[in-house]
Amino acid sequence: AQSVAQPEDQVNVAEGNPLTVKCTYSVSGNPYLFWYVQYPNRGLQFLLKYITGDNLVKGSYGFEAEFNKSQTSFHLKKPSALVSDSALYFCAVRDDNTDKLIFGTGTRLQVFP
């Protein structure tokens, strides 16, 4: 069965420093992978996706993610963090058979001034 794991409950980073939010996946076929962000009292917003092609995927708000097949990882990255990036981040995988999205437990990113 498809699944994703986010090993860190919280990531703290200083403003201006690079950030990484980790995600590993387990799929039986080709992975369809996603990152979503949730700001306080809001629904989730799509950031980026990997379907096929380049391993480095660029998304909204300056975020990017690196797909690594050998390590079964899809880490979210940003070269220079902003305080406004502080939010809850979810990694997700799509089940090929049913189209349903399976989410990780989320990682809270805190960017300090």
Next chain:
Amino acid sequence: DVKVTQSSRYLVKRTGEKVFLECVQDMDHENMFWYRQDPGLGLRLIYFSYDVKMKEKGDIPEGYSVSREKKERFSLILESASTNQTSMYLCASSDPDPRAFFGQGTRLTVV
């Protein structure tokens, strides 16, 4: 922009009540989903629907049912609300891209 609208932001219901959570999307998406979000557990899929009148159980369907009579509307029903159903409920629809679009969420408290 795609809009997914959930009928209520906050609800307080009594134990044993029948509760309806409504979700409407305006982009003619075939797939719609209901999730509940709890701290430390992430999003868990309750039910999803890939067409009108079609529904599939997700990971935690017990105590819930759904209705999809029209393509744009997907309703979640708590047959007899219990305190362990106090949670944030999120509705989503997805396009063929694929991307999912989420509503603002309904925070339900069962007392």
